Each structure stands twice: as C-alpha cells, then as structure tokens.
Amino acid sequence: MTNNAQTPVQKGDPAQNVEGKWGMVVDQDLCTGCQACVAACSMENNVPFVGEVDTGYGRSQQWIRIERFWNGSYPDVTMTPFQPVMCQQCHNAPCEPVCPVYASVHSLAEDLNLQVYNRCVGTRYCANNCPYQARVFNWRDYMDPRQRPELVTLSNQFNPDVTVRRRGVMEKCTFCIQRIRHAEDTAESENRDIRDGEVVPACAQACPASAITFGRIDDPSTQVSQAALTSRGSHLLEDLGTIPHVTYLAGGA
Amino acid sequence: MSAIAKPLIGSHATEEEDPRQHLMHDPLPRGEMNAMVLDSMHTTTWKYWTLAGILAFVVLTCLIYAWYDLIMEGLGVTGDNRPVYWGIFLVNVVFWIGISHAGTFISAILRVLKIESRRPFTRAAELMTTFGLVQAGLSVFMHMGRVWLSYWLIPIPNERTIWPDFHSPLMWDFMAINTYLLCSTMYLFLPLIPDLAMARDRSTGWRKTFYRILAIGFRGTEGEWKNLKTAMNIFAFAIIPVMFSVHTIVSWDFAMATRPGWSSTVFGPYFVIGALHSGMAAVAVVLFMIRSTMKNMKYFIRPEHFDTLAKLSLMVSMAWAYFYFNDYLVPWYGGDQWEKILQDFTQRGPLGWLWYLMLFCNIVVPWSILWNKKWRQTPWLMAIVGLIINIGMWIERYVIIPEALTINRMPFTWQIYVPKLEIFLTIGTFALFFLLYLLASRLIPLIPVWEVQEGQESHMLRKIGKAHISTVSEID
Amino acid sequence: MSDSTVLLAVFEDIEPASKGIGVLQNLGLSDDQMNVISGIPVKEAILGRPAGRTHVAQIAMGGAVLGLLLGLFLIYGIPYLFPLDAGGQPFYPIPQGLIICFEMTMLGLMGSAFLGMFLDSGFPSYTPKEYVSEISDGRIAVLFHCPSGKQKSFTEALIKAGARSVSPAEARHL
Numbered sequence: 019m020t021n022n023a024q025t026p027v028q029k030g031d032p033a034q035n036v037e038g039k040w041g042m043v044v045d046q047d048l049c050t051g052c053q054a055c056v057a058a059c060s061m062e063n064n065v066p067f068v069g070e071v072d073t074g075y076g077r078s079q080q081w082i083r084i085e086r087f088w089n090g091s092y093p094d095v096t097m098t099p100f101q102p103v104m105c106q107q108c109h110n111a112p113c114e115p116v117c118p119v120y121a122s123v124h125s126l127a128e129d130l131n132l133q134v135y136n137r138c139v140g141t142r143y144c145a146n147n148c149p150y151q152a153r154v155f156n157w158r159d160y161m162d163p164r165q166r167p168e169l170v171t172l173s174n175q176f177n178p179d180v181t182v183r184r185r186g187v188m189e190k191c192t193f194c195i196q197r198i199r200h201a202e203d204t205a206e207s208e209n210r211d212i213r214d215g216e217v218v219p220a221c222a223q224a225c226p227a228s229a230i231t232f233g234r235i236d237d238p239s240t241q242v243s244q245a246a247l248t249s250r251g252s253h254l255l256e257d258l259g260t261i262p263h264v265t266y267l268a269g270g271a
Numbered sequence: 272m273s274a275i276a277k278p279l280i281g282s283h284a285t286e287e288e289d290p291r292q293h294l295m296h297d298p299l300p301r302g303e304m305n306a307m308v309l310d311s312m313h314t315t316t317w318k319y320w321t322l323a324g325i326l327a328f329v330v331l332t333c334l335i336y337a338w339y340d341l342i343m344e345g346l347g348v349t350g351d352n353r354p355v356y357w358g359i360f361l362v363n364v365v366f367w368i369g370i371s372h373a374g375t376f377i378s379a380i381l382r383v384l385k386i387e388s389r390r391p392f393t394r395a396a397e398l399m400t401t402f403g404l405v406q407a408g409l410s411v412f413m414h415m416g417r418v419w420l421s422y423w424l425i426p427i428p429n430e431r432t433i434w435p436d437f438h439s440p441l442m443w444d445f446m447a448i449n450t451y452l453l454c455s456t457m458y459l460f461l462p463l464i465p466d467l468a469m470a471r472d473r474s475t476g477w478r479k480t481f482y483r484i485l486a487i488g489f490r491g492t493e494g495e496w497k498n499l500k501t502a503m504n505i506f507a508f509a510i511i512p513v514m515f516s517v518h519t520i521v522s523w524d525f526a527m528a529t530r531p532g533w534s535s536t537v538f539g540p541y542f543v544i545g546a547l548h549s550g551m552a553a554v555a556v557v558l559f560m561i562r563s564t565m566k567n568m569k570y571f572i573r574p575e576h577f578d579t580l581a582k583l584s585l586m587v588s589m590a591w592a593y594f595y596f597n598d599y600l601v602p603w604y605g606g607d608q609w610e611k612i613l614q615d616f617t618q619r620g621p622l623g624w625l626w627y628l629m630l631f632c633n634i635v636v637p638w639s640i641l642w643n644k645k646w647r648q649t650p651w652l653m654a655i656v657g658l659i660i661n662i663g664m665w666i667e668r669y670v671i672i673p674e675a676l677t678i679n680r681m682p683f684t685w686q687i688y689v690p691k692l693e694i695f696l697t698i699g700t701f702a703l704f705f706l707l708y709l710l711a712s713r714l715i716p717l718i719p720v721w722e723v724q725e726g727q728e729s730h731m732l733r734k735i736g737k738a739h740i741s742t743v744s745e746i747d
Numbered sequence: 748m749s750d751s752t753v754l755l756a757v758f759e760d761i762e763p764a765s766k767g768i769g770v771l772q773n774l775g776l777s778d779d780q781m782n783v784i785s786g787i788p789v790k791e792a793i794l795g796r797p798a799g800r801t802h803v804a805q806i807a808m809g810g811a812v813l814g815l816l817l818g819l820f821l822i823y824g825i826p827y828l829f830p831l832d833a834g835g836q837p838f839y840p841i842p843q844g845l846i847i848c849f850e851m852t853m854l855g856l857m858g859s860a861f862l863g864m865f866l867d868s869g870f871p872s873y874t875p876k877e878y879v880s881e882i883s884d885g886r887i888a889v890l891f892h893c894p895s896g897k898q899k900s901f902t903e904a905l906i907k908a909g910a911r912s913v914s915p916a917e918a919r920h921l
Contacts, residue, residue: 076352076686085683114834118441124832140416142356151684158347185345186416301885434825450854457861472880487871496788497799502864725787
C-alpha cells in the first residue's frame with residue numbers, strides 16, 4: 019500500500035499524508051435485518067434518541083437504516099433482501115454544491131463527503147438533494163437534559179472522539195472517520211502503512227453476519243476491493259452518476 | 272395646456288361613454304389633487320386603529336412569539352421531516368417573492384410600454400413589492416436551522432477566512448433577492464421624492480419634519496428633474512431583467528435538485544409567470560381595499576384601472592396555464608417511474624383535492640370571469656377574483672414543494688407533510704404585510720400625484736373626423 | 748452677482764411659462780441666468796430651454812463596471828483564495844459566473860444610478876433655497892437674475908406675458 023503521491027494538498031487537510039480512498043461493501047444475501055449496525059452506529063457516533071412521536075413522523079436520526087420491502091400482495095407475499103442504506107459517500111455528491119456555506123465538502127484525499135457540523139446553518143438543501151435520503155437533521159435538542167432528564171445518564175456513553183451536535187445541524191454517516199483517522203495516526207506513529215481490515219466502522223464491527231466489509235478501494239488487493247468487483251455487485255441509483263462508494267451484493271446463492 | 276374639449280354629453284360625435292370616466296381626461300387642479308391625497312393620509316378613523324391593533328396583536332403572537340418558540344425549540348415544532356425537509360416556509364418565500372413581482376411589473380414594465388393607465392397605482396404596487404420582499408426575507412430566515420448564524424452567507428472578508436459557496440443556488444438567491452430588494456426600494460423612493468416634497472410643503476408639525484428630511488431638499492428645478500427622470504429611466508429598464516432573474520433564480524433552488532418533479536427545465540419561466548399571476552391578482556385586492564377604505568381614492572383609482580389589471584391578469588393566467596401544461600405533459604408522457612408516481616400522488620393521493628382546487632382557482636376562475644368587460648370594471652369582483660387566484664397560486668407552490676418532496680427515489684423514506692407551527696408563522700407574515708401597508712398608507716402619499724398630473728397634461732381629446740379621440744402627447 | 752437680484756416669476760401653466768421665458772430671452776437674459784422650477788417635469792424644448800445635461804447615466808455605467816468586477820471576484824476570486832471541492836463541479840464555473848456577474852452588474856448599475864442622482868443634484872440638501880410651495884401645486888416658476896434697476900420693467904413684461912406673480916426670491920428652509 020503506497021501513498022497516493024498525486025493527492026493535491028488542500029487547505030484544511032490533516033498535516034500528515036492521508037492515505038487511501040475508502041469504500042464499503044454490503045452483502046444483502048448475508049444481512050438478517052437485525053439492526054445491530056444501526057444500534058452500533060448510533061452509539062459510536064452520539065446519535066440522539068429522537069423518541070417515538072418524532073420517529074413515527076419521519077425524524078429518526080439513525081445514520082444507517084435497514085430498508086425492508088416485499089414482493090407481491092397479501093396473502094402471496096415474499097420477502098426481498100434487507101437493504102442497509104447509509105451515506106454512499108458519492109464521488110460526485112449532489113449534496114455538496116448546493117450548500118451555501120461550504121458545510122458539505124469533499125475530501126479529495128480520502129474521497130469522502132465531509133459534513134462540517136460547526137459550519138452548517140441548517141438550510142437543508144443538501145438533504146433535499148441527496149438521492150439516497152441519507153442525511154438527517156437535528157430537529158430539536160433531543161438530548162437536552164432540561165427537557166428529557168431521563169436521558170442524562172446516556173450522556174455518559176457519548177464517544178469522546180465524535181462531536182455532539184445541537185439542533186439545527188445536518189448530520190450523516192461519515193464512514194466512522196474518527197476510526198479512520200485513529201488508525202492512520204496509529205500507523206503513522208508506528209511507521210507503517212494501514213493494514214487491510216485495521217479500520218472497522220461501527221456497523222461492520224457489530225454485524226453478526228459479517229455482511230459489511232470496509233477498506234481501501236484504491237488498493238485492489240483488499241477484501242473490500244475484491245468483494246466489490248464480484249458479479250453480484252451493484253450500486254444504488256447508479257444511473258444518476260453520483261459514483262457511490264458503497265457496493266451492494268445481492269442475487270447470489 | 273389642460274386641453275379638454277367642450278362637454279360631450281349629448282353629442283353623438285363620440286361613443287356613449289363620457290371621457291371624464293377616465294382619470295386622464297378628468298383633470299383637477301394639482302392643488303386640489305394634492306389636498307385630496309394628503310387628506311386621505313391624515314384621516315384615521317377608529318376602524319383604522321382597531322384594525323392596526325388587531326394586526327399588531329397577530330404579529331406579536333403569530334410572528335414574534337411563534338418565531339421565538341421556533342428558534343428556542345428548533346425546527347421540530349414545524350411539520351418538516353425526512354423527506355420533506357422544506358415545507359410551508361419555502362412556500363411562503365416563493366409566494367411573497369411572487370407578490371413582490373407585481374410592483375415591478377406595473378411600475379417598470381407598464382412604464383416602459385407607456386401604458387398610461389398605470390399612473391395612479393404604481394406606488395401602491397411598489398409598496399407591495401417592498402413589503403412582500405420583507406415577508407419573503409423573514410420566511411427565509413425562519414426556515415434556517417441555525418438562523419443566528421445566517422450572517423455567514425454574507426460575502427465579506429471575515430476572521431473565519433471562509434467565504435460562502437457561490438456554486439449553491441441559495442447563494443444566487445441571496446445575491447438576487449438582496450439586489451432586487453435594494454433596487455426596488457430605490458425605485459420606490461425615486462418617484463416618491465416629488466410627492467414627499469409636496470407633502471413637505473403642505474404639512475406641519477412632526478409630519479413636516481419627517482417629509483422634509485425624506486424629501487432631501489427637492490424643489491423641481493430642471494437639473495433635478497433631468498437627473499430624476501434619467502435615474503428613473505435607468506431603473507425602469509434595468510429592473511425588468513432583474514425581476515425576471517430573481518424568480519428564475521428562486522425556481523432554480525428547486526430545479527437544480529436531482530429530484531423527480533423538481534428537476535424540470537421549464538421552472539425558470541414557469542415561476543416568473545406564476546409570480547406575475549399571483550402578483551397582479553394581489554394588486555387588484557390591494558387597490559380595492561385602498562379604494563374602498565381611504566378617502567378620495569375613488570377619484571384616483573377607477574374601474575378602468577381594474578379593467579387594465581384584469582386584462583393583463585387574463586393574459587398571464589393563460590401564460591401560466593401554458594407553462595403548467597408544459598411542466599405536466601413532459602413527465603406524464605415520457606417521465607421515469609418516479610415522476611409518474613409523483614404525478615399520481617399529486618392528483619390521486621390524499622391531497623388530490625388541493626390539485627383540483629389549484630386548477631380551479633388559477634384557470635377556471637380567471638378564464639370564466641375576466642373576459643367580460645363589465646365584470647372587469649367591477650372592483651369588488653376583481654378583488655374576489657384576485658383573492659381566489661392568490662389562494663390558487665399558494666396551493667400551486669404547496670404542490671410543488673412539500674408534496675413533491677414526499678416522493679423520491681427511495682420509497683422507504685416517503686412521508687407526508689403535516690404543517691404545525693408554520694401555519695401561525697404564515698398568518699403572522701400576512702398580518703405583518705397588511706400592518707406595514709396600513710402604516711405606510713398614512714405616512715406616504717399613496718398616489719403619485721405628479722405622475723397623474725403629468726398624464727393628465729399629456730392626454731387630450733382630439734377631433735378626428737366626427738369623433739373625439741383620446742390622444743397622448745409626450746410632453747416629457 | 749451684486750449687480751442683479753434674483754426674482755421668481757410664477758406661472759399658472761406651461762403655455763404662459765414658455766411665453767414668459769421667451770420674454771426674458773428677448774429682454775437679453777442668457778439661458779444660464781434662468782432656471783425653471785416645476786411641479787411636473789416638462790421637456791426643455793417646450794419651454795424654449797436648452798437641453799439639460801446629466802451625469803447620471805455615466806455614473807451608472809461606471810457603477811455597472813464596478814458591479815461586474817465585484818461579481819467576478821465573488822465567483823472566481825473566492826474559489827481561487829479558498830479552493831474547496833464541492834460535488835465535482837469545476838472550481839471556476841461559467842454558469843454560476845454568468846448569474847452572479849449579471850446580478851452584481853445590475854446592482855451596480857442601479858445603485859450607482861441612484862447615488863449618481865443624489866450626487867449630481869446635490870441631495871440631500873437642507874440649506875435654505877429659493878422656492879415657493881405653489882410649485883408643488885402644479886405651477887411653474889422661473890428663477891432669473893434680473894439686472895439691477897430693471898426690476899420694474901421685467902416685472903411688467905412678465906405679468907403681461909401671463910405670470911401670476913413676480914417677486915424677489917428669498918432663500919428659505921424648505
């Protein structure tokens with residue numbers, strides 16, 4: 019694994035050489051729909067508890083959702099594969115050019131879509147423009163202890179590596195960039211490259227069926243690259259030209 | 272040169288109509304017209320103060336307190352959700368900007384085209400522009416998640432060393448709406464200066480000081496008129512493309528998105544015509560209210576003006592129907608499955624009745640009423656038609672924004688929008704609009720008397736053959 | 748000028764005003780010794796006056812150029828100073844450039860036309876000026892420098908031409 023010497027240096031890049039383009043593969047034939055990834059992602063990334071009423075109205079803030087569909091009509095209903103959908107980290111992300119304040123920008127080095135919480139003013143154009151509806155908005159201060167004191171103790175399990183967002187700010191899956199950066203820092207301090215499988219986002223870590231694979235897609239020898247190139251692979255809404263970094267495997271034995 | 276022919280009543284040299292029906296052929300001495308306008312400005316009855324009080328109360332509760340609640344609680348108090356991230360606030364933004372286009376249309380386009388019947392109501396229309404844009408601006412601020420940071424959209428050097436992103440249609444909006452607001456306010460002020468000078472000359476007390484300051488020392492010398500007329504000409508010609516560009520840019524907020532129903536190339540002109548449609552209708556409503564509630568206004572605002580507005584409104588409603596059909600036909604015929612699902616949802620879904628109501632208000636009502644000349648010259652009827660058209664146009668924006676957002680390419684996320692606090696805030700913006708107008712009507716002369724006199728001096732009845740024909744000379 | 752007084756002749760309407768100006772011209776006054784103040788704008792040719800010059804148009808053009816430069820800075824200068832990648836769009840986009848440059852040019856054009864009008868006319872000005880409030884009632888006033896001693900003859904000639912009144916013009920606060 020080598021550094022990509024062509025990576026242009028942009029303002030705001032971390033000082034060390036940033037490695038690699040990250041991608042994910044989701045195997046829908048393995049996914050059981052257990053939602054362990056949803057729970058793990060919420061715990062890892064300090065996603066607030068929205069509560070029943072607002073969730074029922076479509077305001078749940080989970081960064082990954084398991085989409086369930088069915089074939090046919092009652093009583094001849096058959097199941098379709100579960101579809102976990104998170105931010106696809108599009109190469110040509112439609113959410114990026116529409117933000118008026120540069121809160122949704124692209125990391126050229128890691129080829130990820132970055133959401134800058136402290137810059138977001140909450141116009142929500144990015145969310146309207148995301149074809150995957152992968153972005154969520156902080157409609158209220160759901161974890162405000164003054165309004166919901168029963169949730170105070172949950173603050174103790176907040177991940178210190180991740181910002182806690184206030185009301186009025188957009189958020190979305192970041193491919194657990196805090197874990198990516200942690201692995202990069204560790205590798206740098208140990209004077210080595212990042213190993214394949216060293217960066218494991220929360221969803222991949224929690225999945226009991228090992229349906230989620232993550233790694234560098236610019237290196238053809240990684241697990242994720244090889245999984246993505248199988249014949250079962252496809253992308254969501256491919257014809258829109260967003261070039262997502264998540265490949266879905268379905269339709270095999 | 273106030274040349275009016277001998278009385279024509281009883282002469283068979285003309286049609287039956289008395290030319291004195293027309294304001295331009297019914298001149299009064301300027302001093303008398305001045306007095307009438309000032310009289311209507313100074314007259315406030317208990318009804319006025321009661322209405323002002325009610326509106327102020329509504330503004331206090333439905334706008335100020337509700338907005339305070341919105342800011343403190345967050346946008347959760349509205350009906351927005353995933354996928355309908357934009358709801359009634361954006362409907363109001365588009366609606367109010369649409370209303371504001373009427374002022375420019377009447378004040379600039381009719382002036383450029385030398386349509387003389389525009390003379391008495393340009394200022395009333397321009398006031399609608401300014402106050403409408405205020406409501407649009409407020410609605411923009413209302414929809415923002417962190418409105419206290421909205422100054423980050425201003426492109427000035429700052430210590431954060433970061434600038435806004437002009438790739439975004441919202442920044443084009445920011446520049447265009449601000450340009451339009453500034454320019455239409457300047458364009459409101461320019462023709463107002465001579466009337467402020469007139470008010471200054473005839474006022475006493477605090478009004479005199481007020482008008483004296485605002486009239487900036489205008490006297491009416493040749494040089495001052497030349498500069499004023501040159502500036503007004505530049506504005507009249509230049510603000511027309513700005514007007515077209517503003518609502519086009521607003522429409523691009525939606526057209527730039529890669530969503531079924533929004534990604535339509537016809538949105539630019541479609542929205543501009545929609546703006547003119549709702550704006551012209553709103554002018555009729557406002558003129559009716561002015562005419563029936565303020566003293567002496569029946570001299571200035573006459574059935575002929577409603578006739579002009581109604582004829583334009585009919586043409587615009589036909590243009591709107593053309594553009595809407597365009598926007599409807601293309602996805603119906605060759606759109607992808609999502610566009611077809613969206614059309615199905617819009618027409619046959621739970622809110623299908625709204626769609627039919629929109630077509631009724633925007634097409635059926637104007638087309639069935641505005642063709643009749645006698646009805647066009649009935650102010651109260653035109654006001655009702657104007658109100659209906661505005662309701663229809665508000666619904667049109669509701670269909671375009673929250674309804675289209677419900678349907679996207681990820682069916683698992685589909686959710687219907689149910690407005691909550693936005694309803695109060697909408698009522699608040701309407702109340703603020705009328706309150707501002709109410710206050711302005713007693714502070715600013717609503718009729719540009721110098722333009723009316725200018726028009727009356729230019730009009731004369733010239734005997735051609737056996738008839739006396741109305742002619743206009745260009746005395747300036 | 749110490750050898751003339753400023754008189755103000757008030758006329759009822761355009762025809763008597765143009766006659767009166769003709770009288771003054773015949774009596775030897777040059778055009779720049781007269782000024783016309785009216786309640787509505789009247790084409791200078793109607794009154795027999797030379798066409799006025801205004802700088803508003805030139806100021807407006809200058810402002811339009813400044814607006815264009817501002818627009819160019821906003822759309823091309825900012826990404827040059829702060830290149831942030833967004834959505835795979837080019838850093839220096841042409842369509843957005845056209846939009847922003849158009850808006851800023853129009854803003855510059857109109858804003859400077861407005862300011863130009865203020866500058867060229869010397870607004871706002873609250874110093875005492877020669878004026879009578881009858882002017883805003885639709886009358887036309889001619890302000891002229893009458894050579895000293897000839898006041899009476901000028902007054903008579905103007906009254907004969909149709910003036911309502913001829914009196915010394917006093918500068919007073921408006």
